[in-house]
Amino acid sequence: SPLPPSLSIANATVTEGNSGTTQIRFEVTRSGSGSGEASADYTVNFGSANAADFGSSSAFVGRVTLVDGEWVDVITLDVLGDTDVEPDEDFTITLSNANMGTQIGTATATGTILNDDVAPAPIANVFVNELHYDNAGGDVNEAIEVAGVAGTDLSGWRIVLYNGNGGVAYAATGGSANGIALSGIIPDQNNGFGTLSFPAPGIQNGAPDGFALVDNLGRVVQFLSYEGTFTATNGPAAGLTSTDIGVAQDGDAIGTSLQLTGTGSNYEDFVWAPAQTSTNAAVNTGQSFLSPNAPGELRILDTSVVEGDAGTRNLVFTVRRAGASSLTTTVDYTINLDGSASAADLGSGAVLAGTLTFAPGVSTQQIVVPVQGETLPELNETLSVTLANAVNATIIDGEAVGTITNDDPVDLAIYTIQGLGHRSEYVGQTVVTRGIVTAVDANGYYLQDATGDGDTRTSDAVFVFTNGAPGRAVGDAVEVRGTVAEFLPGNNTTNLTITQINQSAATLVSTGNALPAATLISAGPGGVLPPSAVFEDDNFQVYDPENDAADFYESLEGMRVTIAAPLVT
Missing domain, CATH: 2.60.40.2030 (CalX-beta domain)
Incomplete structure (x- = not known):
């Protein structure tokens, strides 16, 4: 069968x-x-x-x-x-x-x-190390230097120049908008690291401008700018927002440049220094690279997180290791509830102590603290982290502050937001405040409390940043919701910032209101006499408007003033 x-x-x-x-x-x-x-x-x-x-x-x-x-x-x-x-x-x-x-x-x-997808090669440890784009008179010897691990072949790498006005890539003199082609093998100049410099003739002079460092696989390694930030609209950095290096050139002496200084082995370990004698294709003045085979250095960075209304969000501290890249490094950490935050502000299961381990080749580790969301209007809260007991490393900066940013608005008067300090105590805080519009600008307006607090040490006014046409008129009474920030104007390299509110919402209460009374600046009776000798003598540490002109003008931020005739010169 x-x-x-x-x-x-x-x-x-x-x-x-x-x-x-x-x-x-x-x-x-x-x-x-x-x-x-x-x-x-x-x-x-x-x-x-x-x-x-x-x-x-x-x-x-x-x-x-x-x-x-x-x-x-x-x-x-x-x-x-x-x-x-x-x-x-x-x-x-x-x-x-x-x-x-x-x-x-x-x-x-x-x-x-x-699976047919292959992990891309790791990005080489190469970074921009020195820059010269503007000097007194006609610009000469404009150049960009890169630093990195000795033996790295820069064939196929490039630096693409970007115009901050429109975010479009442009060509160096005699070159291509595809970028300045890099080449050569990085030499060993200091503990397994070295530098190579490349001419950048015709690099633009900022306010702002920038450039992208692109590796041989077309990946953007860095997108840096000077004299401000912008977003690239084409080329390899399209859609990316630049990082301002924080220093600038404005007619510096010929033969000087902007340079990274400090000790480390990665870009983040160093800081930019203003004009100093150029060291093209050599380790910078005040710069030292750490050996991969010797104990390194550990630093922990401050951080913040917006708390949210429910659930938990992570407050993430980053610990960086410089040097010792071929060694295993460990360090203990402790979360300290020594600020305004308490255990109730943390998510269940929060671990308040532990040990971080850096395996060979690892330069960063994270400490994650869960933060409990809530809807209670309150001030920002803080806690801290301390590092201890490092193995194969020295702790250079072992303390960091974590800020839990409240996103439920706190109702504060303008003069309270301004306060007595050089910087507002409420930076990053969401606030609600109100006042009379006294002047309108292209991207915001000035708002002044109708009566003020009568204290000449505080400002009764603040600039409200709208990032576009504000749609306000002088005499409008407005209730504003937004985030308190400190704005560093222009190419200002001092610590004297301007307190402002970054508007997220606003309500027009009424129109045609009388403007608040102006503050009289006068040598005569009834007026406020400005300092005449000292602009700033305490590195912005002590608020003393009677003796410090910087404090005096800060106390008048955005306010209506009347200057008596004898003071007008």
Whole structure:
């Protein structure tokens, strides 16, 4: 007698691709008798693959049927392509519930989705180290220097110059908008690190301008700017916002440049210094690189997080290691509730102490503190972290402050926001305040308390930044909601900032109001006499408007003033 029909399913594989869908095909084969129908149910069971790896038309349950005389049928599933670097993924298909008279031979087959995405090579430790773009008279010897690990081949790397007015890439004199081509192998000038300098003739003079350092795979390693920030609109940095280096040149002496100084082995370990004698293609003055084979240096950075209204958000502290890249470094940390934050402000399960381990080649680690969201209007809260007991490293900066930024607005008068200090106590705080519009600018307006607090040491006015046409008129009474910030105007390299409110919402209360009374600046009776000798003599540490002109003018930020005739010169 002929054998009864039997169904078996075979394993299958497919390479996923980068987009769209690709079919994975499982053959179901009949053996024995070829007469009559042979059918069975099938079920997909997920392993390391899951439903998100398949197209929407894929059926994870169904029935396969081989009609009379048919020996092979196919079950197909649509696999989604992606560019994720991941292991191969698998799943199974199982046959069951065959029709009467049909047996099941091999009941289960394994499907394998083969990953075809390769992890890109890590970005080399190369960074911009020195810059010269503007000097007194005609610009000469304009150049950009890079530093990095000795032996790094810069073939294929480039520096793309960007115009901050429009964010468009432009060409160096005689060059291409594709960038300044870099070349050469970085020499060993100091503990396994070195520098190479490249001419940048015609580099623009800022307010702002910048450049992107691009590696040989087209990845933007750095997007830096000077005299402000901007967003690139084309080229490799398209869509990225630049990072201002914080120092600038404005007719500096010929032969000087802006340079990174300090001790370390990564860009973040150093700080930019203003004009000093150029050291093109050499380690900068005041710069020292740390050996990968000797104990390194540890620094922890301040951080902040907006608390949210519910659930938890992470307050993340970053600890950086400079040097010792071939060693294993450990350091203990402790979370201290020594500020205004308490245990109730943290999420359940918050770990307040532990040990960080830097494996060879690792330069950063994170300390994560969960913060509990709430809707209570309150001031920003702080806590701190301290590092101790480092192995294979010296702790250079072992304390950091974490700020839990309240996002529920606190109702404060303008003069309270301004306060007595050089900087507002409420920076980063969401506030609600109100006043009369006294002047309108292109990107904001000045708002002054209608009555003030009568204290000449505080300002009763503040600038409200709207980042566009404010839609306000002098005499409007306005209630403003926004975030308190300190603005550093222009190319100001001092610490004298201007307190402002970055508006998020505003309500027009009334129009045509009388303006607040102006403050009289006068040598005569009833007036405020400004200091005449000292502008700033305490590095902005002590607020003393009677003896410090910087404090005096800060106390009048945005206010209406009347200057008596004898003082006008």
